[in-house]
Amino acid sequence: MLDAAVRVFSRHGYHGASMDEVAERAGISKPMVYAYLGTKEELFIACLHREATRMMEAIAGAAVPDLPADERLWHGLRAFFGFVGAHRDGWAVLYRQARAERAFADELAGMRARIVEVVVGMLDHALRAEGREVAETELEVVAYALVGATESLGDWLADHPEADPEKTATRMMNVAWLGAGQLLHGVTWHPPER
Amino acid sequence: MLDAAVRVFSRHGYHGASMDEVAERAGISKPMVYAYLGTKEELFIACLHREATRMMEAIAGAAVPDLPADERLWHGLRAFFGFVGAHRDGWAVLYRQARAERAFADELAGMRARIVEVVVGMLDHALRAEGREVAETELEVVAYALVGATESLGDWLADHPEADPEKTATRMMNVAWLGAGQLLHGVTWHPPER
Amino acid sequence: MLDAAVRVFSRHGYHGASMDEVAERAGISKPMVYAYLGTKEELFIACLHREATRMMEAIAGAAVPDLPADERLWHGLRAFFGFVGAHRDGWAVLYRQARAERAFADELAGMRARIVEVVVGMLDHALRAEGREVAETELEVVAYALVGATESLGDWLADHPEADPEKTATRMMNVAWLGAGQLLHGVTWHPPER
Amino acid sequence: MLDAAVRVFSRHGYHGASMDEVAERAGISKPMVYAYLGTKEELFIACLHREATRMMEAIAGAAVPDLPADERLWHGLRAFFGFVGAHRDGWAVLYRQARAERAFADELAGMRARIVEVVVGMLDHALRAEGREVAETELEVVAYALVGATESLGDWLADHPEADPEKTATRMMNVAWLGAGQLLHGVTWHPPER
DNA sequence: CATGAATGAGTCTTCATTCAT
DNA sequence: TATGAATGAAGACTCATTCAT
Numbered sequence: 001m002l003d004a005a006v007r008v009f010s011r012h013g014y015h016g017a018s019m020d021e022v023a024e025r026a027g028i029s030k031p032m033v034y035a036y037l038g039t040k041e042e043l044f045i046a047c048l049h050r051e052a053t054r055m056m057e058a059i060a061g062a063a064v065p066d067l068p069a070d071e072r073l074w075h076g077l078r079a080f081f082g083f084v085g086a087h088r089d090g091w092a093v094l095y096r097q098a099r100a101e102r103a104f105a106d107e108l109a110g111m112r113a114r115i116v117e118v119v120v121g122m123l124d125h126a127l128r129a130e131g132r133e134v135a136e137t138e139l140e141v142v143a144y145a146l147v148g149a150t151e152s153l154g155d156w157l158a159d160h161p162e163a164d165p166e167k168t169a170t171r172m173m174n175v176a177w178l179g180a181g182q183l184l185h186g187v188t189w190h191p192p193e194r
Numbered sequence: 195m196l197d198a199a200v201r202v203f204s205r206h207g208y209h210g211a212s213m214d215e216v217a218e219r220a221g222i223s224k225p226m227v228y229a230y231l232g233t234k235e236e237l238f239i240a241c242l243h244r245e246a247t248r249m250m251e252a253i254a255g256a257a258v259p260d261l262p263a264d265e266r267l268w269h270g271l272r273a274f275f276g277f278v279g280a281h282r283d284g285w286a287v288l289y290r291q292a293r294a295e296r297a298f299a300d301e302l303a304g305m306r307a308r309i310v311e312v313v314v315g316m317l318d319h320a321l322r323a324e325g326r327e328v329a330e331t332e333l334e335v336v337a338y339a340l341v342g343a344t345e346s347l348g349d350w351l352a353d354h355p356e357a358d359p360e361k362t363a364t365r366m367m368n369v370a371w372l373g374a375g376q377l378l379h380g381v382t383w384h385p386p387e388r
Numbered sequence: 389m390l391d392a393a394v395r396v397f398s399r400h401g402y403h404g405a406s407m408d409e410v411a412e413r414a415g416i417s418k419p420m421v422y423a424y425l426g427t428k429e430e431l432f433i434a435c436l437h438r439e440a441t442r443m444m445e446a447i448a449g450a451a452v453p454d455l456p457a458d459e460r461l462w463h464g465l466r467a468f469f470g471f472v473g474a475h476r477d478g479w480a481v482l483y484r485q486a487r488a489e490r491a492f493a494d495e496l497a498g499m500r501a502r503i504v505e506v507v508v509g510m511l512d513h514a515l516r517a518e519g520r521e522v523a524e525t526e527l528e529v530v531a532y533a534l535v536g537a538t539e540s541l542g543d544w545l546a547d548h549p550e551a552d553p554e555k556t557a558t559r560m561m562n563v564a565w566l567g568a569g570q571l572l573h574g575v576t577w578h579p580p581e582r
Numbered sequence: 583m584l585d586a587a588v589r590v591f592s593r594h595g596y597h598g599a600s601m602d603e604v605a606e607r608a609g610i611s612k613p614m615v616y617a618y619l620g621t622k623e624e625l626f627i628a629c630l631h632r633e634a635t636r637m638m639e640a641i642a643g644a645a646v647p648d649l650p651a652d653e654r655l656w657h658g659l660r661a662f663f664g665f666v667g668a669h670r671d672g673w674a675v676l677y678r679q680a681r682a683e684r685a686f687a688d689e690l691a692g693m694r695a696r697i698v699e700v701v702v703g704m705l706d707h708a709l710r711a712e713g714r715e716v717a718e719t720e721l722e723v724v725a726y727a728l729v730g731a732t733e734s735l736g737d738w739l740a741d742h743p744e745a746d747p748e749k750t751a752t753r754m755m756n757v758a759w760l761g762a763g764q765l766l767h768g769v770t771w772h773p774p775e776r
Numbered sequence: 777c778a779t780g781a782a783t784g785a786g787t788c789t790t791c792a793t794t795c796a797t
Numbered sequence: 798t799a800t801g802a803a804t805g806a807a808g809a810c811t812c813a814t815t816c817a818t
Contacts, residue, residue: 013294015209018808029783034810100207100294141362144350145343145369152342153335171335178372213792223800225794234792401682403597407813417779419815428813488595488682529750532738533731533757540730541723559723567761601788611804613790622788779818787811795803 001026001036006047010093014044014101044097045107051087051094052111058083063118069126070177076118077150077176078169084154085165092158095151112147119143146176195220195230200241204287208238208295238291239301245281245288246305252277257312263320264371270312271344271363271370278348279359286352289345306341313337340370389414389424394435398481402432402489432485433495439475439482440499446471451506457514458565464506465538465564466557472542473553480546483539500535507531534564583608583618588629592675596626596683626679627689633669633676634693640665645700651708652759658700659732659758660751666736667747674740677733694729701725728758 004026008017019040023030037043063076084091098104120136120143127134150172157168198220202211213234217224231237257270278285292298314330314337321328344366351362392414396405407428411418425431451464472479486492508524508531515522541560545551586608590599601622605612619625645658666673680686702718702725709716732754739750 013296016295019810020808030809031783031811032781035781040809096293099290102207138365141347141350141365142369145347145366148346148349149339149343152346153339155342156335156338168335171332172339175336175339212790224792225800226798228793229799401684406811418813419779420777422814423778484681487678489598490595526753529735529738529753530757533735533754536734536737537727537731540734541727543730544723544726556723559720560727563724563727563761565761567757567759600786612788613804614802616789617802780816781818782816783812783814785812788809790808791804791806793804795801797800797802 001028001033002047002050005037005043006051006090006094009044009047009097010089013093014097019043041103045104047090048094048098048104048107048111051090052107054087055080055083055091056111056114059115060118069122069129072122073177074169074173077172078166080150081154081157081165081169081172084157085163085168088158088161092155095155115147116140116143119146149175195222195227196241196244199231199237200245200284200288203238203241203291204283207287208291213237235297239298242288242292242298242301242305245284246301248281249274249277249285250305250308253309254312263316263323266316267371268363268367271366272360274344274348275351275359275363275366278351279357279362282352282355286349289349309341310334310337313340343369389416389421390435390438393425393431394439394478394482397432397435397485398477401481402485407431429491433492436482436486436492436495436499439478440495442475443468443471443479444499444502447503448506457510457517460510461565462557462561465560466554468538468542469545469553469557469560472545473551473556476546476549480543483543503535504528504531507534537563583610583615584629584632587619587625588633588672588676591626591629591679592671595675596679601625623685627686629672630676630680630686630689630693633672634689636669637662637665637673638693638696641697642700651704651711654704655759656751656755659754660748662732663736663739663747663751663754666739667745667750670740670743674737677737697729698722698725701728731757 005022008022008025011017012021017040019030019033022043023033026033033043037046059076059079062079063072065072067075095108098108120139123139123143124134127139153168153172157163157165199216202216202219205211206215211234213224213227216237217227220227227237231240253270253273256273257266259266261269289302292302314333317333317337318328347362347366351357351359393410396410396413399405400409405428407418407421410431411421414421421431425434447464447467450467451460453460455463483496486496508527511527511531512522515527538560541556545553545556587604590604590607593599594603599622601612601615604625605615608615615625619628641658641661644661645654647654649657677690680690702721705721705725706716709721735750735754739745739747
């Protein structure tokens with residue numbers, strides 16, 4: 001039943017979607033939709049939740065903690081793009097929709113916070129292995145940027161059905177790792193003197 | 195009058211905004227809003243357009259072509275984050291809103307295409323200077339990732355009024371340049387053999 | 389089971405009450421409610437009926453015919469206010485609800501007619517004892533007024549949990565009897581000449 | 583426009599009435615109804631208010647304070663029944679409807695409180711003229727009973743289009759005044775010793 | 777016998793959009 | 798030109814009522 005909702009939301013957007021259509025597509029009557037999942041808002045949150053959970057599981061299952069940092073990142077990215085590629089419909093739109101409505105900000109923020117946290121952990125771990133240490137906030141911003149870049153490519157992927165998820169993951173890995181790799185080695189960039 | 199619209203759209207989102215409120219905030223009557231800017235959709239596009247133009251101008255004005263690649267990127271980023279910091283209200287929300295509605299996809303795609311194109315040019319130019327060459331598509335994806343990361347941090351900045359735009363720009367530069375720098379030197383990453 | 393219904397109706401009103409709540413409060417399933425008592429309307433009528441019957445019985449049991457008129461009235465009133473005081477919840481609301489819906493008008497009219505008839509009989513009996521006689525319609529209107537006043541005080545009592553039913557009965561008796569008493573003695577009032 | 587609403591509410595009751603019908607009967611479109619009078623609830627309150635005001639004015643205009651108590655009462659009653667007779671449709675139903683819904687209790691209570699207050703004042707004035715004095719609460723209850731009886735006859739009148747308002751007023755006056763008259767003279771009734 | 781599950785029908789309410797002034 | 802007034806259309810949500818189990 002959530003499948004139907006996800007499809008409808010992804011086709012017409014949160015506001016464009018009508019509960020009538022959700023019900024119809026799900027093959028049940030409107031009151032049932034309300035009985036099972038409550039309000040339109042709650043329904044959307046449920047969708048968001050399920051997709052987020054699935055995605056997180058896909059990633060977590062791939063990026064197991066005992067791999068070296070680069071491989072872990074790589075597997076994580078591959079899982080992510082693989083997921084988006086397979087759920088083009090669902091993910092990108094839920095993501096875009098969720099960003100637009102204040103009401104879902106929390107849900108979304110939580111979801112992203114979990115990912116950022118993982119990435120921060122990954123970076124921190126790798127840094128310590130190099131005998132270096134960086135303030136948490138710094139790492140967070142870097143992680144945020146990486147996640148953002150990844151989401152962005154995910155969005156791009158969702159819009160390009162012909163694109164290959166694996167290849168996209170490789171490209172992202174290049175950008176992310178070579179950048180992160182340099183940072184890990186203590187190379188940093190500074191604004192030029194004025 | 196667009197100012198009023200931007201404010202209203204940014205407060206309540208595209209759908210949450212009512213033409214009544216736009217008119218009231220603009221101090222004119224609703225039929226005038228329609229006379230001057232047409233449909234709600236057109237109005238929103240007009241807002242989007244203006245903000246995009248302003249932003250592009252701010253960036254273009256800072257990232258002049260005759261600077262070396264890294265400085266050019268740096269000034270561009272600084273201009274971008276400066277703009278977002280100064281228009282927190284407007285930018286992030288217009289951006290988020292625009293992503294949510296299919297109707298604005300084109301507008302948005304165009305706006306982003308222009309930026310990606312610039313970044314691609316920048317990378318290409320720098321590569322040639324190094325005597326190297328890379329397929330356009332490859333560059334595009336990298337550029338896309340960089341732009342995505344930047345937008346993402348822009349979003350983050352818009353949500354953190356206390357954050358410093360300049361510092362954010364520096365962080366982004368680190369992620370972007372050190373990664374891009376490596377790429378420019380021909381270093382690339384490959385998926386591990388299975 | 390009716391108890392549950394009465395409670396629900398009295399809390400939320402006829403329209404505000406949902407069959408779901410009735411069923412839940414009664415501890416049975418909705419189809420059973422329908423099986424035993426039919427439609428919501430019929431259910432309400434059943435409630436009305438039971439409450440009316442109980443009340444009539446309480447009054448009839450107290451106002452036995454072989455008492456002198458004033459004592460009979462007094463005992464009737466006392467029984468009435470006693471009943472309302474003890475069933476504050478049920479009575480007043482059923483009464484108010486029933487008045488609002490055309491569908492229950494008949495039921496209610498019947499119930500009141502029975503009381504009015506009793507009062508008319510009482511007055512008539514007393515009048516005849518005084519050797520006087522008055523047109524039936526006249527008596528009916530007087531009876532109607534008395535009943536109305538009584539119902540009204542009943543309502544008031546239902547809204548004032550701290551008030552004493554017995555005292556209220558006494559007050560009503562004062563109004564009713566002194567008025568009725570005068571009438572019984574042939575004293576009547578006429579509109580002033582213009 | 584309120585006329586239309588009153589008519590619809592009186593025909594179908596508060597719940598049975600649909601805003602569609604109100605709009606249609608008023609000859610305007612639904613959004614206009616909402617623009618002018620807001621919510622269904624507010625609309626009903628507006629009706630209630632207007633009818634109450636009109637009625638109070640009718641009564642106040644007739645029962646001028648400088649008349650002797652009985653004449654004042656008489657004129658008040660006549661005005662009341664005259665009003666109800668002329669607005670059968672409106673009054674009775676508004677009154678019945680208003681009683682049924684908790685939401686209107688306040689409005690109604692206020693309206694009745696004003697009347698009771700007037701009657702209390704009238705009784706008090708008359709009592710003092712007789713050199714007697716009675717606790718306010720006592721008077722209030724008596725007044726309440728009188729008002730209730732009157733409302734009740736009003737209801738009866740509303741249901742009997744063929745009945746004569748003037749005659750009804752006379753009857754009510756008989757009940758009210760002879761009763762009140764006795765009370766004024768200090769005659770009271772006491773429960774029999776057990 | 778009892779019920780969980782299902783629904784058709786209908787309500788209030790809102791808003792983008794446009795005449796007539 | 799500018800607007801106050803008006804509306805068609807649509808959507809979320811609820812509930813009395815009934816099968817199939």
